Amino acid sequence: MTTYWSQRFAREGMIWGSQPSPSAEWAKKRFLEAGVSSILVPGAGYGRNTKGFASEFTVYGVELSEPALELAAEWDPETTFIAGSALEQQLQQPVDAVYCYDVLHLFLADDRRRLIEASLGQVRSGGLLYFTSFSDEDSHNGYGMELEPGTFEYKVDKYAHFFSDADLRAHFAGTEILETGSFTEVLHSPEGGTHEYILRYILARKP
Ligand SMILES: C[S@@+](CC[C@H](N)C(=O)[O-])C[C@H]1O[C@@H](n2cnc3c(N)ncnc32)[C@H](O)[C@@H]1O
DSSP states (O other), rough: OHHHHHHHHHSSSTTSSSSHHHHHHHHHHHHHHHHHOOEEESSSTTHHHHHTTTTSSSSEEEOOOHHHHHHHHHTHHHHHHSOOOTTOOOSOEEEEEEEEEEOOOGOOOOHHHHHHHHHHTTEEEEEEEEEEETTTTSSSTTOEEEEEEEEEEEEEEEEEEOOHHHHHHHHHHHBBEEEEEEEEEEEEOOOOOOEEEEEEEEEEEEE
């Protein structure tokens, strides 16, 4: 998977433009209300979302792709980027919140569990987790070979897990689920094109 993302970042640069997802603005509001001061962003890409947090919080981004890390260092110098896997704990000290945008659906079941466990392991008790992922209501759901229940190879050599609300809640069993919902994300490419995805989100608190 790293090769796929590294090739895309090397070729396309800031693939989804420079603006943070509107979900980052929404999460920021909830984090500020909860008195959050530090955030972990697993699978931070080139830093378009970390940059939206960096003026208010201490932000740590974890990312595997070297070209993405190079772009991130330039785009968002205020965030501390860590080269490594989001499936493993990278921080020595727990943060107050985790924001994870469109990374969870990239993995098969065992690695989805590892991502959530690693995130829980790096947030303090009482801290918040905000995750987005593909929805089962998205038009790509059900296309291609089904590799595991709900996980489809919907493009050549590219698969994703498509979450129902119950499935997303089940992944976060053991946390206090504060809110779930769905929204349509419109992504703008640097060439002026747009893509729409239906995403689900979850806001949960670590007990
Ligand atoms: C769909 S992109 C989302 C990027 C970013 N969250 C954003 O919205 O701009 C998924 C990102 O996860 C990264 N990634 C994939 N597997 C990873 C892993 N095990 N650890 C850290 N990052 C990973 C990819 O390199 C890519 O940057």
